[in-house]
Amino acid sequence: MLKSVLFSIVMLVAITLFQSCSNSSSQGTTEARLPKEVTYNFDIRPILSDKCFTCHGPDENKREAGLRLDIAEEAFKALKENPSAHALIAGKPELSQVYLRITTEDTTKIMPPVESNLKLSQREISLIEKWIKQGAKYEKHWAFVAPKKPAVPEVDHAEWARNEIDYFILAKQQEKDLSPNEEADKERLLKRVSLDLTGLPPTLKMMDDFLADNRPDAYERAVDQLLKNPAYGEKMAVHWLDVARYADSHGYQDDGYRTQWPWRDWVIHAFNKNMHYNDFVTWQLAGDLLPNASKEQLLATGFNRNHKITEEGGVIPEEYRISYVTDRNDLFGKAFLGMTVECAHCHDHKYDPVSQKEYYQLFAFFNNVREVGIESVIGGPETYAKKPLMEISDDDVKNILTFVNKADTNRLIVSVMGDLDTLRKTYILKRGVYDAPGDEVEAGTPKAILPFSNKYPKNRLGLSQWLFDKQNPLTSRVFVNQMWQEFFGRGIVKTSGDFGMQGELPSHPALLDWLSVDFMEHNWDIKRLVRQLVTSATYRQSALVSPDKLKADPENVFLSRSSRYHIDAEYIKDLVLASSGLLVKTIGGPSVKPYQPAGLWEGATSGRGLLSMYVQDHGSKLYRRGMYTLIKRTVPPPTMSIFDASNRDLCEVKRLKTNTPLQALVMMNDPAVLEASRVLAARLLDEKTDSKEKITKAFRLIVCRKPSEKELDILTAYYDKQLKSMTDQAAAKMIAVGEYPLTKNMDKKTLASMMRVISTIYNLEETITKS
Template sequence: MLPLLSDRCFACHGPDDQARKGRLDLHTREGALRGGRSREPAIVPGNPDASELLARILASDPNDVMPPPEAKLPPFTPEETDRLRRWIEQGAEFKEHWAFLPIVPPAIPALDDSTPPAVNDIDRFVRTRHHQEGLPSQPEAAPETLLRRVTLDLIGLPPTPDDIAAFLADPSPAAYEAAVDRLLASPHYGERMTQEWLDLARYADTYGYQSDVDHDLSPWRDWVLRAFNENLPWDDFITWQLAGDLLDQPSPDQILATAFNRLHRQTNEGGSIEEEFRAEYVADRVHTMGTAFLGLTLECARCHDHKYDPISQRDYYRLFAFFNSIDESGLYSHFTRATPTPVMRLWEGDTERRHRELLEARLALEDALTARRATARPRFERWLAHTRSSEPPPVPDPVAHLPFETIENHRTPDSLSTNLVRLHDNPELVPGRVGQAMKFSGDNSAVLPRAGRFGRTDPFTFSLWLQPADTAPRAVVFHASRSWTDSGSRGYELVLEHGHPFFGLIHFWPGNAAAVRTRDPLPPGVWSHLTVTYDGSGRAAGIRIYRDGLPLPLDIVRDHLAKDIQHRAEWGDSDVGGVPLTLAGRFRDNGFKDGLIDEFRVFNAELTPVEVALHAGLPHPLPSLPETAWLAHFLARHDDASLALRARWHEVLVAENNLVTPVREIMVMQDLPEPRPTFVLQRGAYDSPGDAVQPGTPDRLMPMDPGLPRNRLGLARWITDPAHPLTARVAVNRIWKHHFGQGLVGTTWDFGAQGELPSHPELLDWLAHRFVSSGWDRKALHRLIVTSATYRQASSAPPNLLARDPENRLLARGPRHRLDAEQIRDGALAASGLLVPTLGGPAVKPYQPPGVWEDAGTGKSYTQDKGDKLYRRSLYTFWRRTAPPPSMLTFDATSREVCTSKRDATTTPLQSLVLLNDTQFVEAARVLAERLLTDHPHDPAARAQDAFLRLVGRAPDDLETDLLALLYTEQRAHFRAHPDDAEAFVAIGERPRDPSLPAPELAATTVLTSAVMNHDEFVMKR
């Protein structure tokens, strides 16, 4: 009864108490017996006539009938009403939903002598059901049909003529199992399994949304391929993808696997709110985990309690909390090609070893510099005694100085060069700390065209007098970057946050940056002399901020700057010439409103604490400075041994920076040191936080072991617990669908109350239990299924059986369904001999019609690849989310914008047009025709036989042979009469034609092979 009540009643009277009408709860027995606002019990067990529920269903008054007309739900049919009445008469027992009950392996049925024999235990369950239904099983499919079926299922390619000949030559019972074992051992097995996983993982080669910028995630896809080929146990496959980074001493592959969680769409569109989209990304991870591993529609509980399943909104955000604590941005960079953090470096060759050696050399030099502080002390003390009684040490000269004394033609001079500072939107001169100062409105700025071009390893210093007008939440003082402190903020910046100076060095915010913030704010309306120094180390500890010559206490905001802060051509960045140093304003940011800046200086060196104090005007001999400040100055300016060590240290920094510059990166998972707080978001809105929640799982499904960590690894352990009621059922159901075209549960994405009931519940639970007991062995499960007599049945059946079970839910015949888009294209390439079998690597761009990308409105243009890249498997075809490969879309491929568990299977005229006219298929038909003409130069009948064998896996019957002969004769006559048409036709595609073959004969044979490609059996699995 649960699916019926769920479908007709739960939207208004189900688990969602906020949407519940009339206070009537029908998803629990207690609620149904209690009744609603009327206080009349909805159900009286044993007495349907006294049950208000049945009375309202049978009511004729539209004001009383349930479901009401405005619900737009179908009324109860007489059969459903009768079923409901019988259920109430029998006591109205409420049972837990079948999918949430523990998996208890059923007894394997015994078959009597009247039932066809079983090959394995799958058949015992299926044939017992046949016996109950009075259905006959079908005989085994023809050998060539069976071989084609299992070959397509296990490697996604058609069998070769040699495969077929060898199989037909061995009539022994072991031949089929040997073929299965060969296919499971094939490296192409991994390609076939990966293809389906990409839909669930929402894998694409672009970010999606409006800009839909390219990004290469193929290393993750190649890991999936290896995992399937190596038969990684399914529980490990789940664990590595959800939480491989949290395993003890994780391997590179285990970390790489977590890119699964980052494959969602991302945006960089102007005007987007970073936190809004970050929340979308976390939600997508929850939804994908729910669909891919649990078969649940968790997204239905994002804004309110789930209307049909026992998942509350609070449960949803407890799951949300598991994925909410990585150092990520809601936007990717609009101005650079930086990989959104967290990332994993993809080392090649000996680069990782060389990098490790450089880090070891750096640490050794830093130890040597520390040791030198002690050994240099005698010299330092003599030097200090002399220095304090003599002239103050000199301060290095700046390379730029903006005194802000004059404005002419929207320019103000740099006193140290001929550079002119551009003034935008008319900042004004006002009385300043020294002469005049520049006052900014918050919308204007000053731009230095050449100074301040610093990188990650460049030491530098900035100094200025400034007077903030207030303690605004945010005010930009100066920067060399393109945009707000977000993913677009490559460079460096000084920003006041509620008056607190914040200085950051950024490759990609937030996860690839070094940044500090002062603990104390600057007083508004008061002049402060601010100095920022940086030592080139790439560490937050290398940044210091001084006020009026003295260091300020700092808090570290970020401390992971792993790549350069400059824009680089090799990364594909814009602004490769450099982003200019700019004062007081920035694109998409809050300027220095009503703030004053004076005496702005830039130094190409890190000033010592002594030099900073002197530069700020503190009197010599600087009694307020501690001795450690003088020691730092001595070591940096006067100690030859320290200077030599520091020079070598800087060389190592530069070498390390140059080494990592070309190293590719991929998005992965890495939790923050402290978990980010998670709240129930009211109505799912990012800016409406409600109650705080801790990571956790829905208790109604299966309580989480209290000994598990409350992080993603604990979540993965909960999902892969052998006692979990969903994980194994969902996995085996999806594998069953892979082979039969539909699962034992038809709704592979929804095992909840709105999903379909299993057609063979005992078989499903037996398979699930066996799957777990086998060590989550996918290959063993595939083998079990494809060697069963159930799978090996002929897919044809008598009309009466087809009429009784049109969808083959009872499995009284073999599987029959159309191939996936990728298999159709790959089949044409394989049959023609064009297929390049190389495994893995970056995406390729084969043929597609002109204008598809251009018309998508993303500003991208398609550049077709050349050579072997045109003939790689479809698994490797470049997938743009806003414009997926059009020929594959025609055959129902998905955009992969979200996790997708089921593809449609349509039949349209456009599909035939693709097979007849798409360059990929025409070229494949022509290359196959060349082979046929070469192998059978004087035998058209043999050519037809060979074409059929290669494309549909069998020989043509007499009628098909006669039709192909007629087609060839007609087309040869046409092309002989129109030789220019023949030449144009056989010139389609990049692969050069064989000039030794006459064009009319080649063109006619190409039409013949193209016709066979349009045969129903080419695109169908039978």
């Protein structure tokens, strides 16, 4: 018995000592993982934002115990409920209530509270402890400090770099024990940059010329040619159409037709002539307020009239007018400031330093538009645009608005901006309710970003001048980040619509600041910025990924390879049409209605107006670029939606990237893809070449590289098998797709067999993948 008791005591002591050593070891490991210098912006604020600011942040309506932790002067004050104690005491975590409350074992005192279901990790606790020991220094949120151009870092293997971007990327890779991939082969690189700059695959001539060009600057020459291609403006415009929530219908239940497409023509034109970003945005925000405003400047303001508009009877006009102003205000915050200002519509922002008062001060800039909540009921041409509006005459198109593709003599009207002659008063709306006005406010901007200067007029033109003030910390960063996202698949700030406290921290903060300042120093030149991005060594890397790299950096945050993802919905259609020879390259003009499953519009309609029934277009309209597909907001184009296109209800600065079985079903069954397969097959069969040469040419047109010997053998064997097994009945059924005329006197079984091979090539993952 005694031996048993002694054995138990010895074991208990041993276990206790083991646990003590284990805890000590764990604490030592945690300490070793902590940064040498703990910073508020990059180490502490994310923790407080996630776990503490809901109750101890900017929103005074939700604040608990009178404690505010998001600003230093409040955090260091004596506690309201215990004046002898302080939340933070610099250098002394053992006396700081923040540290004591996050480490206590008393469940009635621990923070965050048990009922919040939030909990700090040991590493987060250690970071806070070390930060307090180092003085608990607060910093202004990184995104609210005007960027300064940092020095380009010194790196090992600097010979890899093509421009300044690469030094920043390589420095971060070396910090993370990563190294860049080798450059992609010429065929894949040309496909990548052609899709990125024009939204179209390279032609066979472009491929052959680039492969034959052995000059050291061959790639840069190819980039310059692509930047001159008019398709560049179309490609760049698609992202901006998402930002501007462009659509061809008003939205809401009736969802009537609208004619905003001339504004889309202007956007394409502006990108092609390389209008610099400050002018590009100023014209759209306030073109009507510029001195002696031209019709082109007025047309540009259609940007802020792209929002949804009701045409339903029985609505309360002021309620909807307020919703239109709210839409513009929220768009301004998301598109240009990368801020979720809409969170302050009903109350102070819970996380960011934007008060409800400041929200309505910003709102005041857009509250003076000469519009009403409901103008008319759904009906004829007079409802295609809402006042204020401008009419585009044939003379305008001939002499002023030469870029507008107006092919007929019908009346063409566009909704634009135009203010009242007198100032409409703006009030804080209690809880955001349209008929609950509170205190009156004047136009202004969030002080935490940049106070509105008296040197600017208190109108939309002044707001634009404030936006492009060199001290505005967000404007350049936000646009540069959107462009980075367009070419690399992920922004330097992943949350491209949220640079605030809840947004993700930049993966390469120094690079973002360098690019932002450089963009401003070069007069907001968009084409120059785009060229910088696509000529970098970072952009040119192969997309091959080793198991080690995938494990170390699964999301490719540190860009040690090129990212792989499917191209946007519009460009999938463009690739199919261009490779088959069906693409109609006409720029601009009204939107078109291509093939679509029957009954979709009819099943979701009020039964009134031009868009109550889907009447498919014919002829050349079927083969326009994807960006010209008509977007009805209540029933957006199904094929494009499946490939993650925006429905254009609201401003969208970042599209989702999904990978679903529905996407494969579209590529296998979409009449547009099948028709393209038939047309390309017929064209190849018309050529005096053997089957291997035909299949090789098809592969190059679609995948944009030469097939390997194995790939060619498999596809040729498949063609031969189809040719042997194809019946007249199956062939006739297969080729009876699409409206493009069938080639006369062509053997149907041969055509159907080659069509199946080409359809298979269209269905390769690589075909629609940027890699």
